[in-house]
Amino acid sequence: MGLIESIKEKAKLQLRTIVLPETEDERVLKAAQMVLEEKTANVVLIGNVDTIKADAAKYGANIEGAAIVDPKNFDNIDKYIDELVELRRSKNLSREEATEIMTTEPRFFGCMMVRLGDADGLVAGSNSPTADVLKAAIQVIKTAPGINTVSSTFVMETKDGKFGDNGLILFADCAVIPEPNAEQLADIAAATAATASSVVGLEPRVAMLSFSTKGSAKHPLVDKVQYACEILDERNVDFSFDGEMQADAAIVEAIGAKKAPDSKVAGKANVLVFPDLQSGNIGYKLVQRFAGAEAHGPIVQGLNKPVNDLSRGCSIEDIANLVAITATQIK
Numbered sequence: 001m002g003l004i005e006s007i008k009e010k011a012k013l014q015l016r017t018i019v020l021p022e023t024e025d026e027r028v029l030k031a032a033q034m035v036l037e038e039k040t041a042n043v044v045l046i047g048n049v050d051t052i053k054a055d056a057a058k059y060g061a062n063i064e065g066a067a068i069v070d071p072k073n074f075d076n077i078d079k080y081i082d083e084l085v086e087l088r089r090s091k092n093l094s095r096e097e098a099t100e101i102m103t104t105e106p107r108f109f110g111c112m113m114v115r116l117g118d119a120d121g122l123v124a125g126s127n128s129p130t131a132d133v134l135k136a137a138i139q140v141i142k143t144a145p146g147i148n149t150v151s152s153t154f155v156m157e158t159k160d161g162k163f164g165d166n167g168l169i170l171f172a173d174c175a176v177i178p179e180p181n182a183e184q185l186a187d188i189a190a191a192t193a194a195t196a197s198s199v200v201g202l203e204p205r206v207a208m209l210s211f212s213t214k215g216s217a218k219h220p221l222v223d224k225v226q227y228a229c230e231i232l233d234e235r236n237v238d239f240s241f242d243g244e245m246q247a248d249a250a251i252v253e254a255i256g257a258k259k260a261p262d263s264k265v266a267g268k269a270n271v272l273v274f275p276d277l278q279s280g281n282i283g284y285k286l287v288q289r290f291a292g293a294e295a296h297g298p299i300v301q302g303l304n305k306p307v308n309d310l311s312r313g314c315s316i317e318d319i320a321n322l323v324a325i326t327a328t329q330i331k
């Protein structure tokens, strides 16, 4: 059974409730139909009931069985507004501003449903930039206890099975932190190792990527990755990691053996931590497009409850897959 099939089997058993706020997007309504047919989750669609039903009919999407919640006609809206005012008290958010956000910004409303337990998770981003989804998630859901850093990972499913574990390899961070410092890089490594194990079922071997392998180049950017490795060492983490290393040393056995002969990770990494968002985001898109790899995600890590983002270039299937992944992240 492939990765997504096994995640869907798990999701079916749990039957969680997932919010899809971007109902103006044809792909979202068609993905809702797919999720309902596959029975991987209950679906909540946010927006005006008549508009959603008319759009679904226009696009030929059967959304029977989905709950539709209209923030402009919602019994508990005062509770949601009060909660947002409280959450943003330090930013002096007024009740009027909170009302405007809750009734006009479905991603914020959907995150509040998740925060207050009216739904289990949320998937958005097919029709909005990642930053808009993340801001709603970070402001409303917040980080999990003891976690400082929200980050993300893509599970890359490459075609020929040569890299990672039978072709499965996680890339991080490709969506959240533009210029992570060394502490944040260490946090990204730890969060992605946890995702590799809990969502994908891999025993993580984490490579901290750079343009240098074990001191082959000298530069402050290399120092940062080395420092991140020292932090992981100090934290005494319970997963294998090594760095700094170049991408070829991380994933090609012969090159890993040549450039980092004593490494337990070089040549067989199944988690790649990129040094910044430029390299991470560009890297995953190149592998996706040049190598025809499936890119599942970005799976957001570090939030108190699961909210996952999509690339705006996503397919209907990508949305349905991420709904299943989100459902299985719920504790």
Ligand SMILES: CC(C)(COP(=O)(O)OP(=O)(O)OC[C@H]1O[C@@H](n2cnc3c(N)ncnc32)[C@H](O)[C@@H]1OP(=O)(O)O)[C@@H](O)C(=O)NCCC(=O)NCCS
Binding pocket: 129, 130, 131, 132, 134, 135, 136, 138, 139, 143, 148, 149, 150, 151, 174, 175, 176, 177, 178, 281
């Ligand atoms: C993630 C992102 C939206 C956060 O931006 P921001 O302006 O800091 O967001 P907010 O002001 O809403 O942040 C709310 C709070 O969360 C904190 N925060 C921001 N990013 C965080 C992170 N990664 N982890 C934990 N907390 C974070 C902020 O410091 C802020 O704290 P405060 O309320 O105590 O001041 C921003 O870093 C971003 O745009 N990232 C790139 C997204 C992107 O374009 N990706 C490329 C395509 S996938």
Ligand SMILES: CC(=O)OP(=O)(O)O
Binding pocket: 125, 128, 129, 130, 174, 175, 281, 298, 310, 311, 312, 313
């Ligand atoms: C993750 C990502 O790159 O998202 P988008 O393509 O929507 O910017």
